[in-house]
Amino acid sequence: QVQLVESGGGLVQPGGSLRLSCVASGTSFRFNTMGWYRQAPGKQRELVAHITSGGTTNYADSVKGRFTISRDNAKNTVYLEMSSLKPEDTAVYYCKATIGARFWWGQGTQVTVSS
Numbered sequence: 001q002v003q004l005v006e007s008g009g010g011l012v013q014p015g016g017s018l019r020l021s022c023v024a025s026g027t028s029f030r031f032n033t034m035g036w037y038r039q040a041p042g043k044q045r046e047l048v049a050h051i052t053s054g055g056t057t058n059y060a061d062s063v064k065g066r067f068t069i070s071r072d073n074a075k076n077t078v079y080l081e082m083s084s085l086k087p088e089d090t091a092v093y094y095c096k097a098t099i100g101a102r103f104w105w106g107q108g109t110q111v112t113v114s115s
Helices: none
Strands: 003-007 009-014 016-026 033-039 046-052 055-057 066-072 078-082 089-100 102-105 107-111
Touching: 003 102, 016 033, 016 089, 016 107, 033 066, 033 078, 033 102, 046 066, 046 078, 055 102, 078 089
Parallel strands: 009 107
Antiparallel strands: 003 016, 016 078, 033 046, 033 089, 046 055, 066 078, 089 102, 089 107
16 A cells, blocks of 8 residues: 655756655555665666665765755655766666565656766
């Protein structure tokens, strides 16, 4: 019954910024961890960033210093603010949320960085 819906993807020029949002619904329980993953054409899905309910964050080395993850527990929403975007950031971005050992995926939103 849990549903994750991503939004905010689109086309942006190199060096630009973009903000992604993911709203989770369908449960009265607080999510333990929420995170963002991405998958580029011909590549495996990889972790971009995740954040715990207590606010502890973790980032992939490739995005450290450029991306910021945050969450609003009251709204069950996780955000990913991206800056200094590079063509290699182009991918479908997926959000993921967990409650204990259970987890759910969103359907993804396309981010394209190109001039």
